[in-house]
Amino acid sequence: MKTDDFIAMLADGPRAPSRSAVVGRLGSGVAFSVVAALLLLAFVVPGGIPVHSLITRLAMTMFWLKVALPLSITIAAACIASRLSQPGVRVGRAWHALLTPFMAVWLVALATLFTAPADARSALILGHTWRTCSLHIALLSAPALFVLLRAMRSLAPTRPELAGAATGLLAGAIGALVYCLRCPEMEVPFWATWYLLGMTAPTLAGALLGRRMMRW
Structure with missing residues (x-):
């Protein structure tokens, strides 16, 4: 291949998506x-x-503290997914923003369980809807997982599994956020267990699907 042809091929080749394209999609x-x-x-x-x-x-x-959990994870996961969709962009402190709500809810849950009577701890964790909570969150996240994986695929992620996991977590957080409108549970140990478990399923699914869907 001639040098001029090679330069022309590189110039006309695929380019990294712009920030506006990432935000829009x-x-x-x-x-x-x-x-x-x-x-x-x-x-x-x-x-x-x-x-x-x-x-x-x-x-x-x-109720608003409960909403704050998936809302903060949604914002952090969206930030991480957007950075992972662009080659050469570091995630950086966005990881800290994602870890903060997880650590906060676990610390409050442990403190609540530690100070509660021993015979009341199981009720704080199980509540009244533990059998269906995680399943409903996973169900509500299914459309989000499909749509967001397609959006990420149209961009330029270079770490497919990690980008897929971040996308799945974003989908799970959206499902949990919407499920807050239905959920009657008001105990922090319940959210720390079943909300986070419900977000885990789309996160794992996103990692597995991202490996195939986002491969260059």
Whole structure:
């Protein structure tokens, strides 16, 4: 191959996505994922959105603390996924932003269990809906996982498994965030167990699918 032809091939080859392209594609994917999860919650999950009890919970501080958990993970995971979608961009301190809500909820959960009577600890962890909570979160995250993986694939991730895991965690956090509208549980040990477990399934699925879908 001649030098001029090689230079022309490099100039015309695929380029890293711009920041606006990353924000646009992932932002659209997140917006669609939230809407899809809301529709699933309203029309597929048994019980739907309990409007009357939700209005009551909106006045509770613990409800907003519960919302803060998946919301903070959603923001951090979106930041990490956006950086992993661009070659040569370091994740950096975004890892700290992701670890902070996990560590905070675990520390509060452990402190709550430590100070609670021994015969009340299992109830704090299991609540009333432990059998279905994680399953519902995984279900609500399914459309988000599909849409966000396609969005990431259209960008330029160079670490497929890690990018897929971050995308799956983002999908799981969106599912958990929407599920807060349905969930009646107000105990931190419950969230630390079943909410995080529900986010784990799409995270693992994202890592496995990312290995294939995002390979160059």
